Each structure stands twice: as C-alpha cells, then as structure tokens.
Amino acid sequence: MTAPTAQNFPHRHLLGIEGLTAGEISLVLDLADSYVEQNRQPERKGTILHGRTVMNLFFENSTRTRTSFELAGKRLGADVINMSVDASSVKKGETLIDTAMTLNAMHVDALVVRHSESGAVKLLSDKVNCSVINAGDGHHEHPTQALLDALAIRRRLGRLEGLVVAICGDILHSRVARSNIHLLNAMGARVRVVGPPTLVPSTIERLGAEVHHTMKTGLKDADVVMMLRLQNERMSGQYVPSTREYFYFYGLDYEKLAAAKDDAVIMHPGPMNRGVEIDSEVADDLKRSMILDQVELGVAVRMAVLDLLTRDRREKP
Amino acid sequence: MSTRVAYTNARLLDPATGLDVKGALLTEGTKIADFGPALFNDGVPEGIEVVDLGGQCLAPGLVDMRVMVAEPGNEQMETIKSVSRAAAAGGVTSIVCLPNTTPVRDDVSGLEFLARRAREVRLVKVFAYAAATRGTNGEEITEMGLLSRAGAVAFTDGTKAIESAKVMRRALSYAKGFDKLIIQHPEEPSLASGGMMNAGEIATRLGLTGIPREAEIIMIERDLRLVELTGGRLHFAHVTTGESVEIIRRAKARGLKVTCDTAPHYVALTETDVGEYRTFAKVSPPLRDEMDRRAVVEGLADGTIDAIASDHTPRDQDRKRLPFSQADSGVVGLETLLPLTLELVHKRKLTLLQALACVTCKPAAILDLPAGRLATGAAADLLVFDPEVPWTVDVDAFKSKSKNSPFEDRPVQGRALRTVVDGRAVWQAEG
Numbered sequence: 185m186t187a188p189t190a191q192n193f194p195h196r197h198l199l200g201i202e203g204l205t206a207g208e209i210s211l212v213l214d215l216a217d218s219y220v221e222q223n224r225q226p227e228r229k230g231t232i233l234h235g236r237t238v239m240n241l242f243f244e245n246s247t248r249t250r251t252s253f254e255l256a257g258k259r260l261g262a263d264v265i266n267m268s269v270d271a272s273s274v275k276k277g278e279t280l281i282d283t284a285m286t287l288n289a290m291h292v293d294a295l296v297v298r299h300s301e302s303g304a305v306k307l308l309s310d311k312v313n314c315s316v317i318n319a320g321d322g323h324h325e326h327p328t329q330a331l332l333d334a335l336a337i338r339r340r341l342g343r344l345e346g347l348v349v350a351i352c353g354d355i356l357h358s359r360v361a362r363s364n365i366h367l368l369n370a371m372g373a374r375v376r377v378v379g380p381p382t383l384v385p386s387t388i389e390r391l392g393a394e395v396h397h398t399m400k401t402g403l404k405d406a407d408v409v410m411m412l413r414l415q416n417e418r419m420s421g422q423y424v425p426s427t428r429e430y431f432y433f434y435g436l437d438y439e440k441l442a443a444a445k446d447d448a449v450i451m452h453p454g455p456m457n458r459g460v461e462i463d464s465e466v467a468d469d470l471k472r473s474m475i476l477d478q479v480e481l482g483v484a485v486r487m488a489v490l491d492l493l494t495r496d497r498r499e500k501p
Numbered sequence: 502m503s504t505r506v507a508y509t510n511a512r513l514l515d516p517a518t519g520l521d522v523k524g525a526l527l528t529e530g531t532k533i534a535d536f537g538p539a540l541f542n543d544g545v546p547e548g549i550e551v552v553d554l555g556g557q558c559l560a561p562g563l564v565d566m567r568v569m570v571a572e573p574g575n576e577q578m579e580t581i582k583s584v585s586r587a588a589a590a591g592g593v594t595s596i597v598c599l600p601n602t603t604p605v606r607d608d609v610s611g612l613e614f615l616a617r618r619a620r621e622v623r624l625v626k627v628f629a630y631a632a633a634t635r636g637t638n639g640e641e642i643t644e645m646g647l648l649s650r651a652g653a654v655a656f657t658d659g660t661k662a663i664e665s666a667k668v669m670r671r672a673l674s675y676a677k678g679f680d681k682l683i684i685q686h687p688e689e690p691s692l693a694s695g696g697m698m699n700a701g702e703i704a705t706r707l708g709l710t711g712i713p714r715e716a717e718i719i720m721i722e723r724d725l726r727l728v729e730l731t732g733g734r735l736h737f738a739h740v741t742t743g744e745s746v747e748i749i750r751r752a753k754a755r756g757l758k759v760t761c762d763t764a765p766h767y768v769a770l771t772e773t774d775v776g777e778y779r780t781f782a783k784v785s786p787p788l789r790d791e792m793d794r795r796a797v798v799e800g801l802a803d804g805t806i807d808a809i810a811s812d813h814t815p816r817d818q819d820r821k822r823l824p825f826s827q828a829d830s831g832v833v834g835l836e837t838l839l840p841l842t843l844e845l846v847h848k849r850k851l852t853l854l855q856a857l858a859c860v861t862c863k864p865a866a867i868l869d870l871p872a873g874r875l876a877t878g879a880a881a882d883l884l885v886f887d888p889e890v891p892w893t894v895d896v897d898a899f900k901s902k903s904k905n906s907p908f909e910d911r912p913v914q915g916r917a918l919r920t921v922v923d924g925r926a927v928w929q930a931e932g
Contacts, residue, residue, distance in 0.1 A: 381674040381731070397678040421634070421641020423671065429644040
C-alpha cells in the first residue's frame with residue numbers, strides 16, 4: 185500500500201476518525217503544521233479556495249467551532265456562508281434531506297455540518313455532491329477536534345505513539361471522546377477513559393480504551409490529561425448527583441494532576457466549566473495547559489481538511 | 502494502663518472461623534487482646550478483672566443490619582438513645598440505621614447528626630445507611646461519594662423500593678465507582694400499592710387488599726438483570742417468598758454480586774398470624790404462607806439467605822391501634838432477634854454457629870463493617886448468652902420506646918446475659 189498523499193487522499197467527506205488510517209491522519213497533521221506557520225505570518229490569506237463556497241450548516245449552537253471553520257475557509261480564500269438552521273427551516277417542518285437537497289442545488293463546494301443527532305451528518309452526506317465535514321454529530325464523532333488535539337500533542341510532545349492519554353469526564357455523551365479514542369488508537373497511543381460509571385459507556389473498552397473510575401488510577405503516569413465538558417443538565421442526580429461531588433472526585437486540580445507525569449499537559453475542548461471539571465488554577469497554568477494552543481491549531485487543522493477534501497474538484501474541474 | 506478483663510470459663514463461639522471451644526478471652530481497653538482454650542489455664546495474673554462465665558457462651562456481639570430509628574422526626578417512637586438501649590439488651594453491639602427519618606438522611610449533615618448523637622449516647626455502635634435517591638423520591642441519586650466519605654456504609658431508600666429501572670441502573674452503576682452496595686426493598690410498588698397483607702385466601706376472607714408475592718419476585722428478577730448490566734453490588738432486604746430464594750440461589754450460582762437477608766418474623770410467623778386483624782402482624786413485605794416460610798428457612802440453611810436482620814421498626818400506639826388498612830407496617834425486633842434466631846437452632850434447622858453467622862460475621866461482611874468476629878486486635882464487641890434458658894416475651898420490659906411486637910407472650914429460648922461494646926459492659930441481665 186502506498187502512503188496517501190495530498191493528491192490522492194481517498195476520502196470525499198470527513199465524517200469521522202473511525203476508518204482513517206495512521207497515514208491519512210499524519211497527512212492531515214503534516215499539512216496542518218504548514219498552515220500553522222502560514223497563520224502566524226502577517227499576510228495570512230491564501231487563495232487556493234478562491235471562488236469556492238464553504239457553507240457552515242449548524243443545526244446546533246456553536247460559537248467556537250463555527251468561527252474556527254469560518255476563519256479557516258476565509259484564510260484559504262473561500263466565500264464562507266454561515267447558516268444556523270435550528271431557527272429557520274426546521275421550524276417550518278423541512279426535513280434534513282430536504283435541506284440537503286436545497287443546499288445541493290446551490291452548488292457549494294464544502295458543507296460543514298453540526299447536528300444534535302448522531303448519524304445525521306452521514307445521512308446528509310449521502311444526498312449531496314459536495315464534500316461534507318462533520319463538525320460534530322450527536323454523541324458520535326467530532327473529527328476535526330480530535331485532529332487538532334492530536335496536532336497540539338504532537339507539536340508539544342513530539343509524537344503520539346506510546347503516549348498515555350487520559351480522557352476524563354462525561355465519556356458517555358462525548359463525541360470528542362469517541363473521535364479521540366479512534367485517532368489515538370490509530371496512532372499507537374494508549375488511551376484511558378476516566379469517569380463515574382454512569383458516564384462511561386459499558387463497552388467502551390472495545391473501542392480501545394482502558395476504563396478507570398478514579399482520577400488517581402486513571403491519571404497515573406499519563407502524558408496527556410484531556411478533560412471533557414460536563415453539561416449542566418447531567419449534574420442534577422441523573423448521571424452525577426451534584427456539581428460539588430463531581431468536582432470533588434473528578435474535577436482536575438493540582439492534587440489529582442500529581443498522579444500524572446510531571447510534564448503532563450492538560451487539554452480541554454472548551455468551553456470550560458471552571459469549578460466543575462477543571463480548577464481555574466490548572467486551566468490557567470501556562471506551562472501545563474494547552475487549551476489556547478488547541479484553539480489556535482483548530483483553525484490550521486480545518487484549513488488542512490478543507491484543502492484536502494476539495495483538491496479533487498480543484499484539480500479536475 | 503487500659504483496663505483488662507478476663508472472661509474465663511466460657512464457651513467461645515466464633516462463626517467466622519467455626520471456633521466452638523471452651524476457653525477464655527482477654528480484653529484490653531477497647532480491643533480483644535487474646536483468646537483461646539489454653540488462655541489462663543494457669544490462672545489469671547494479678548491486675549486483670551475476672552468475669553467467670555460459668556460455661557456460658559461468648560460470641561461476637563450481634564450485628565443488626567436493618568434498624569429504623571425515628572430520630573430525627575419521630576422521637577416519641579424511638580430515639581437514638583432508646584434504640585441503643587434496646588440493642589444492648591438484645592445482645593446487639595452494632596446497628597445499621599435506615600435513612601427513613603424526617604428529614605430523610607440523604608446528605609452529609611444527616612450522617613454527622615447521627616454520628617454525634619451516637620457518640621453522646623455511647624452504648625452500641627451505630628452505623629448508617631444514606632438514601633440512594635434524594636428524599637428517597639426515587640428520582641435523583643444522592644452524593645454517594647461524599648456520603649461514603651462521611652461514613653455511609655451503603656445506600657438504600659430503606660422502606661421504599663427504588664421503583665424506576667432507570668434510576669436503579671444509575672444507582673448501581675454510580676455506587677460501583679465507590680465500591681458501595683445498594684440495598685433494595687424488593688417490592689414492585691405498582692403491584693403492592695394499596696395492599697395490606699399477603700394476597701391469598703386469608704386476605705380474601707378478611708376483605709383486605711392483597712399484595713401478591715409476584716410484587717417481590719418481579720422486582721428481584723428485574724434488579725438481578727440490572728446487576729448483570731451494571732456490574733454493581735446489590736443486597737435484597739427481607740426476602741419472603743420461595744421463588745425469591747430460588748431466583749437468588751440461581752443468581753449466586755451464576756456468580757452475580759448479590760446478597761440478601763430476611764427478618765425473624767418471616768421465619769417465625771405466617772399470614773395466619775394476622776388472625777383477627779392484628780395490626781402488630783402488619784409488616785412490609787407482608788407475612789406469607791407456610792410454604793414460603795419453609796422456603797425461607799431452607800434458604801437460611803443452605804446459605805442462599807446470608808443474614809437475619811431484625812427490621813426493627815418502632816411504631817407507637819397511634820400508628821398501630823387503627824383499622825388494619827390504616828395502621829402502619831412494621832414491628833420492633835432488636836430485643837427478640839437473638840431468641841428468634843436461636844429458634845432455628847432449637848428446631849434443628851441451623852447449627853448454632855450457622856445461626857450466629859447470620860447475625861454476626863455475615864452481615865458485617867456484606868457491609869464491610871469491622872464487627873462480628875472474635876479476632877485478636879478486633880474491637881471487643883461481645884455477647885455473653887445462654888442459648889437454652891426459656892422465657893416469655895414481655896413487651897413491657899422492652900427498652901425500645903415502641904412496643905409493637907407480634908411476639909408478645911411467645912415462649913422462647915435463649916437470652917443475652919451481658920453485652921460488651923469496646924470492652925465495656927453496656928448491658929447485663931439481672932440476677
């Protein structure tokens with residue numbers, strides 16, 4: 185098997201990390217690395233997507249991810265249109281497939297889609313001619329988040345292979361966790377998931393993760409501690425009895441972090457709940473926390489993904 | 502130097518190790534310092550207080566894993582002080598209290614209150630369950646982690662079943678994270694609601710709404726599936742039907758982490774004891790028929806039922822002297838736990854050590870309590886008793902504030918002579 189190159193990237197869509205090879209992931213990360221440098225120049229704007237249209241189609245609220253994709257598209261020279269659908273067509277009763285057909289008729293080049301239901305982005309991708317990028321579907325996948333996390337780790341620690349990565353918190357409802365588990369396994373890292381049993385799906389180990397229910401064992405000798413956001417509605421006795429109990433047992437503070445390696449880095453996909461899953465002191469620790477690096481690298485990763493997925497149509501019009 | 506007491510001329514009984522031998526036991530301060538057949542064979546050295554037991558039995562103090570205390574909320578029925586005195590008089594050195602107080606014990610301050618009152622009373626050891634769901638409403642799980650740190654030994658909604666399968670699943674799963682046990686009152690509320698006694702001929706004759714045995718069986722079967730799903734640990738309180746015992750027997754054979762107990766009234770009484778609407782025979786779950794009673798005894802004999810708990814439920818006259826349907830359920834049991842457990846020995850259903858195990862080391866092991874065994878270095882929580890002495894249950898002599906016992910005037914055999922907690926006698930029989 186020949187290594188994939190930017191010219192023969194074999195996917196039209198990016199619906200998830202599951203199914204991507206280590207070579208393909210590395211390709212995205214390498215390309216993203218070059219965009220990181222471009223983004224740090226005073227003249228950041230490229231032209232490779234000049235005249236192309238990228239549409240952000242968000243069925244679920246998002247500020248960070250949508251902005252990151254918007255910036256990525258614009259820095260490549262594309263026209264970017266943002267569409268928040270929850271307020272418009274859906275209320276009028278239009279089905280997801282109707283929306284897809286309508287947008288398809290507008291000849292966009294790439295659709296960036298977020299939806300609250302798992303599998304909805306895949307359903308939509310079956311009905312359109314353009315490239316579709318999953319910006320998060322339900323509890324399923326959020327591939328660009330996993331790619332940017334991987335890029336951040338690789339740039340900081342120099343590699344992914346052999347690292348111990350602890351993903352902590354609400355694994356059950358997390359698309360970020362699932363995408364990261366797939367990616368880190370593909371790249372040869374050792375993945376642990378840490379959380380109360382109510383927030384860890386019972387068969388998660390089959391996806392390639394070691395299950396821990398205490399931070400002490402879960403973080404032991406970890407290179408990377410990845411915290412997940414715990415949504416408010418999960419904290420009132422349904423999955424977790426209270427915020428204070430959650431913070432006491434699973435909130436990341438220096439005491440719990442002491443179990444990890446001395447130079448372990450801390451990540452969080454944002455937005456953070458300070459005092460719930462992470463202590464402010466830790467979140468703001470410039471030496472350990474990579475939370476702002478993640479935001480910066482997110483743009484570069486999304487540029488790389490938009491670049492790769494549209495190459496085919498750019499080169500063979 | 503701490504006080505040393507030598508109990509000589511004793512029949513030492515330790516159900517955990519199967520020890521049954523004549524010998525002596527030495528306590529030093531609050532601990533057991535030594536024991537065995539050869540101890541003090543050459544006499545007791547100077548400076549040690551000697552208690553000659555005259556051949557009486559010396560066993561670990563009883564552990565009662567299901568006791569209701571009405572404080573806070575209903576102190577007219579039972580206080581922590583009165584329940585402690587009742588326990589001591591019954592030979593019980595450790596009680597575990599249900600969370601069904603007013604307010605419900607579902608937070609850390611409730612546990613702290615109980616611990617503080619128990620320290621003030623300073624008679625027997627008082628352990629606490631905390632509620633599994635807030636307010637025992639069966640909806641939101643409690644802060645099991647923080648409650649465990651504050652001393653909760655397990656989680657249960659006590660007299661209420663955790664009705665929702667979803668909530669039970671979460672409770673089992675969440676408690677697993679802290680390696681804690683959930684205790685279920687196994688009765689499907691939608692089948693049992695409005696019921697007053699066991700469904701059957703007698704209920705029909707008396708015109709009382711019946712609670713079918715299936716209410717218990719269905720709940721146990723459901724919960725066993727949830728144990729399998731979650732990998733959690735579950736204990737069924739007071740099982741009463743033959744099928745319940747059989748289902749649990751099979752579940753244990755499959756290796757599920759499940760245990761259960763029953764109460765003396767399910768062993769000693771049947772639905773016929775309701776007689777002419779005797780409200781003192783109204784209990785929850787209800788007394789069943791003779792076949793079930795025998796199956797429960799069989800379950801104790803083969804170890805399927807791990808423990809016997811008194812299910813001590815104090816109720817004053819106002820709650821019991823009512824038409825049967827309006828009366829509260831429950832009986833007091835701390836002061837009859839020992840003789841009723843010994844009834845099984847006298848009827849040759851269990852050996853003495855088997856019977857004692859059900860009220861000492863086995864409940865202690867289920868709850869991981871430091872109690873229920875004779876061991877060097879262990880707390881000197883001891884029971885001196887005469888297993889044979891006949892007496893008649895007299896509720897007026899009960900230390901418990903409530904007298905709602907269905908065993909009034911029952912001739913029984915076996916009685917606590919002395920109860921020792923942390924090396925200190927907290928009760929002694931007269932004469």
